[in-house]
Amino acid sequence: MNRLYIIQKKILNKIFSNLIKKFEKLLFFLRKERDFLNFKTEMVFYDGFVDKKAVIDQFKVQINLNAQIFEQADKLLAHRFNLLGSGELSLGQKIEWHHDFKSGYRWPKVFYQKLVEAGFDQYNQLKADIKVPWELSRLQDLITLGQAYYLSSDEKYTEEFIAKINHWIDENPPEVGVNWVSSMDISLRVISLIFAYFFFRSSPAFTNYFRNRYFSLLYYSGVHIEQNLEVSSSGLRNNHHLTNCAAMVWLGIFFKGYNKRANRWLDRGINDLCLEMDYQVNPDGGSFEGSISYHRLALEIFMFTTILAEKNIVCFPSSYKKRFEKMCEFTMHYIKPNGLAPQFGDADNGRFCILNGYGVDDMRDHRTILGIAGEYFQRNDFKAAAGEKIWDALWIFAKCQKQMDATLSYSKLIGYSDTGLYIMRNDRIFFVIKCGSIGQKGNGGHDHNDQLSFEVNIDGMDIIIDPGSYIYTMDKDARHAFRSTKFHNVSCLGDLEQNIIKNDTVADLFKMYSLNKGVRLIFNEEPPGYMNFLGEIVLGENQRIQYKRSVQLNEADRRIIIKDYFMGSQEKSTCRLHLSDQVKARQSGDKVAIIDSGKSKVEIRADEDIRIENCIISPSYGVKINSLSICWDFCEKTEFHISY
Known part of the structure; x- marks a missing residue:
């Protein structure tokens, strides 16, 4: 009887799976650009995007940091990237979003489930790295372009931003191609897009037509993430699912009031984020991944999402906040005297967002997150441990007070x-x-x-x-x-x-x-x-x-x-x-x-x-x-x- 039940269940699951795939194909044709002309987001973003004068005044003093932003932004205008060991190279006038520019392999523009079903083993045989198009399409370079525009009001950065987004949308319709395979990478793209919106929204080039396309991309990304949450068949969850949860929080806040779906994103995202704090973070504050690099990624996810949610009147349990602070303490203690982290476990350069040193910073340097933690928890030891990397906090809090008298006293x-x-x-x-x-x-x-x-x-x-x-x-x-x-x-x-x-x-x-x-x-x-x-x-x-x-x-x-x-x-x-x-x-x-x-x-x-x-x-x-x-x-x- 039990065996018959198991066989029936497998058959039903197969039928259901095929129906879902057909439904997803139908969605591709239905997901046209929605009408967001009458929608205005009520998201309250970070203080650095409100008090513009305070940020600009600080960057006038931080001459080297200011120069680095513009140097990197101007390279991005020329489509010069340094990703995943590529070294700095030009990707040409039109970026090929489905291309592993290191191996030369191009993924076909087909319904994304076909690529999922094909599996990854064939790419191994071709020596193609799927992480290359994924990394490029996280669009984390938009933050650097946005910073350059925010500090200069030079519309050349807006022109590049709009051209890049329009080209990406044209080349990556919903559900088509390699850049819709991984919900984690879609989630990270969402974070980049929301950051970029608050950098560029005041530009006269941000027209209603472009705004509609932009919001449609964000909205359908949320639909896809919700329908493709990354949980294994055994129930195992990891940093991929954590990123999905964070993206639902961000999208739920951004589209709050637009419809019931958006409200559901926020409710589920907050609930799941709290669950993942207990599930993915050990009681001592270290990530359960077995990797120092992935601990930093998890901490960035919790850090940026928690601060944003609290600015939008979301509350977290005290147990959540205590473990969150322990994550920061763990980071402070494992950072070596040269500012670098040990490399135990995997390290794939994954970041939630990059506010400083895009394409140039040593990815083993985890100090930037401690500058933000120092301001958030009002802890001078975190600020002291951040050292010269304290300035990311400026974009989040519109202030960054380096404690000259702060001394670190580590336990032996x-x-x-x-x-x-x-x-x-x-x-x-x-x-x-x-x-x-x-x-x-x-x-x-x-x-x-x-x-x-x-x-x-x-x-x-x-x-x-x-x-x-x-x-x-x-x-x-x-x-x-x-x-x-x-x-x-x-x-x-x-x-x-x-x-x-x-x-x-x-x-x-x-x-x-x-x-x-x-x-x-x-x-x-x-x-x-x-x-x-x-x-x-x-x-x-x-x-x-x-x-x-x-x-x-x-x-x-x-x-x-x-x-x-x-x-x-x-x-x-x-x-x-x-x-x-x-x-x-x-x-x-x-x-x-x-x-x-x-x-x-x-x-x-x-x-x-x-x-x-x-x-x-x-x-x-x-x-x-x-x-x-x-x-x-x-x-x-x-x-x-x-x-x-």
């Missing part, structure tokens, strides 16, 4: 047991190690085999770093390699992976097939002046081999002592340490390497003969650069010292 030890990140630091050392659960509640979509891997920054310079992510679906072999145990600063037992990862299909690239998590056993300062960490992970499905790593930071001797143990195996193991491309390394005897950062010399001394090998690291999505790694082989256990 701070641990995030829910997220699995442990930090040791003093005035010269920043040491961070990963040890915790698998991201996305065990799915591992954006996690790597990097349990017990670490980064070291000494005197403000990166010494040992995580190699990054490099690429996603375009090259599944490279994707698999950068996720693997060998690409992290750990000891490897032969070819044994910490967790099973596959690359048979593109779907495998965003999943882990085992749940071997890191377990922290010790994290303390005993006795004073000695910071200690001990963690372990059990490897293998049948062998159950214990891998333990202990770390002791001896402040008096200026030395980090690390010991690795494999219990249950006597096979040959290899320890690898990946160096920053900004340092020089040379061997000094059989067991010693000298690292020169330009500010200090660091000695790495192992108990076995070492070798210095070439390796590849990726500081940004789509970018590969050469660097060096220090390696040595051992059996069962090894000990090495990092002296500075």
